[in-house]
Amino acid sequence: MKELVIVGGGPAGLSAAIYAARAGLDFVVLERDGFGGGQITSSHEVENYPGAGRMSGFDLGEAFRNQALELGAEIRHGSAAGLKDRGDCKELILDSGESVLAKAVIAATGAAPKKLGVPGEKEFTGAGVSYCATCDGAFFRGRDTLVVGGGDTAVEDALFLSALCKSVTVALRRDVFRAAKRRVELLKAKENVTILYKTNLTEIRGEGRVGSVILSGPEGAVERSMDGVFLAVGVEPAGGWLAGLPLRLEDGYVAAGEDCRTDIPGLFAAGDLRKKPLRQVVTAAADGANAVTSTLDYLGRA
Ligand SMILES: Cc1cc2nc3c(=O)[nH]c(=O)nc-3n(C[C@H](O)[C@H](O)[C@H](O)COP(=O)(O)OP(=O)(O)OC[C@H]3O[C@@H](n4cnc5c(N)ncnc54)[C@H](O)[C@@H]3O)c2cc1C
Numbered sequence: 001m002k003e004l005v006i007v008g009g010g011p012a013g014l015s016a017a018i019y020a021a022r023a024g025l026d027f028v029v030l031e032r033d034g035f036g037g038g039q040i041t042s043s044h045e046v047e048n049y050p051g052a053g054r055m056s057g058f059d060l061g062e063a064f065r066n067q068a069l070e071l072g073a074e075i076r077h078g079s080a081a082g083l084k085d086r087g088d089c090k091e092l093i094l095d096s097g098e099s100v101l102a103k104a105v106i107a108a109t110g111a112a113p114k115k116l117g118v119p120g121e122k123e124f125t126g127a128g129v130s131y132c133a134t135c136d137g138a139f140f141r142g143r144d145t146l147v148v149g150g151g152d153t154a155v156e157d158a159l160f161l162s163a164l165c166k167s168v169t170v171a172l173r174r175d176v177f178r179a180a181k182r183r184v185e186l187l188k189a190k191e192n193v194t195i196l197y198k199t200n201l202t203e204i205r206g207e208g209r210v211g212s213v214i215l216s217g218p219e220g221a222v223e224r225s226m227d228g229v230f231l232a233v234g235v236e237p238a239g240g241w242l243a244g245l246p247l248r249l250e251d252g253y254v255a256a257g258e259d260c261r262t263d264i265p266g267l268f269a270a271g272d273l274r275k276k277p278l279r280q281v282v283t284a285a286a287d288g289a290n291a292v293t294s295t296l297d298y299l300g301r302a
Contacts, residue, residue, distance in 0.1 A: 002026055004295055005092050005102040007080045007241070010038020011281045012271025013108035014064040014073075015288025021071035023296055028100070029068070030092070032079040037061020038110055039235075039272070040281050044134040044160050049281050057134070060281065080109065080241040085264055103266060104298055106291045107242060107254065110272040111235040111279070116148065120204030121231070128210025129229045133157035140228040142166050146213055148201045149232035155179040155187055157232050162190045169224070171199040171215055204229055237273050250275040260291035268294055 004020055006013045009031030020027045029036075040046060043057030052060060069075065082093040083105065092100045113131035115121060121129055130136040133147070137160055145165045147158040150172030161168045170187070175197045177184045187193055199217035204210055213226045237252045247263055248255035253276075254269035256262045262269050270287035272279045296302045 001089060002028055002100065002102040003299060004028075004104045004106065004292075005030060005090075005100055006106045006108060007092065008038070008108035008110055008238075008271070008273075009033075009036030009065065009075055010108060010110045010271060010284065011040060011061075011064055012110065012273075012284035012288045012291075013038075013106070014068045015285040016106050016108060016270060016292050017068040017073040017075075017288075018064075018071055019289050019292035020295070021068065021073050023292060023301070025292075025295070025299075025301075027073075027102075029073055029075045030078050030080060030094070030100070031075055032077075032109075034077060035061075035065070036075060037065055038284075042132040042135050044156070046281065064285075082241055082243075083107075083245060083267070085245065085267070090266060104268070104295045105266065106260070106268045106270055106288075106295065107239065107262075107273055108270045108284075108288065108291070109238040109241070110284075112238045113231065114234045114236050116201065116231050116233055118201055118203055120206070120210075124204055124206055124210045124229070127208065128206065128227060129204060129231065131231055133160050133230045133232075136228075136230075137161050137164050140165050143227035144225065145169070145228040145230060146171060146201065146215075146224075146226050147230045147232060148172075149234070150174055150177045150179065151232065151234065152179045152183070154232035155183045157230050158187055158193060159183065159190070161230065162187070162193050165192070165228075167192050167194065169194045169196060169215075169226075171196045171201055171217075173198065173200060201229070235272075239273050258290060259294045260287055261294050266298055 004027035040057040041061035081095040203214040260268040268291040270291040271284035
């Protein structure tokens with residue numbers, strides 16, 4: 001029986017690990033991906049995490065992880081599939097079928113890219129369809145790519161790809177971007193970028209890997225030859241493993257205040273998984289610290 005299990009090894013979970021280690025808690029971090037570090041590791045460049053200057057998201061994720069490890073955190077590889085509240089303790093069920101018992105749990109599983117749900121998306125994921133331009137863009141050097149979405153991530157993806165690819169087509173549903181104006185202007189000025197407003201991607205075609213896409217716009221449906229498709233249509237909370245618990249959700253995010261306490265005593269929600277106005281590394285890290293403070297209080301160790 002651990003005092004605490006932290007589920008998720010992104011900025012929130014690793015910040016919690018740093019605070020838990022320094023507080024002398026008996027705890028483990030459970031992380032689904034081999035390396036962890038969370039969503040930020042897919043960011044080309046981060047320049048708004050105070051004190052870190054400008055660095056790649058991968059380096060920032062690695063710095064979080066190394067700091068937690070140096071302070072003595074144990075990071076275990078595994079994916080949470082369910083959680084049972086047994087009153088005086090929680091039973092975390094892993095997808096391997098194993099269980100971990102803990103007095104308290106910090107849920108820090110963040111968010112994951114939304115799927116578009118069009119024919120060909122699932123079939124060609126990893127074979128031309130990607131959710132991370134900075135991770136996979138280099139495979140499309142000198143090729144024709146499509147970015148779907150009109151938010152900050154789509155604009156950043158398209159800017160990043162424009163430096164590598166022969167052409168970048170951006171398809172967005174609306175007639176206007178929902179992204180930082182300065183970055184949109186920069187994108188519009190790129191010679192190899194074409195922007196298609198009021199346009200939906202309706203199908204991805206190919207043989208073994210992406211070969212073409214069907215784009216439906218004001219002029220009807222058109223098939224275009226394409227090598228890569230980058231989907232940037234938003235993110236959704238990764239809280240499926242909490243299903244069935246009497247938790248308040250708001251838009252799918254776990255309802256909890258700044259102290260990260262949920263409706264279930266001993267269960268805390270930190271980072272992007274928590275309902276809050278700003279989802280960034282700095283707020284995720286703050287949540288990790290606050291969640292451990294609340295855990296210490298819950299365990300009577302404050
Ligand atoms: C492309 C991109 C660029 C960004 N740029 C910036 C930026 O410049 N500045 C900024 O401040 N923020 C940026 N963000 C947002 C920032 O990355 C997030 O706000 C932050 O990572 C949230 O941290 P988190 O720990 O709450 O969640 P996440 O980073 O989502 O981490 C959650 C972790 O939990 C793991 N996990 C999920 N489900 C399970 C499970 N069932 N079992 C075990 N582990 C699980 C995941 O593998 C992941 O490692 C960016 C995000 C993206 C996608």
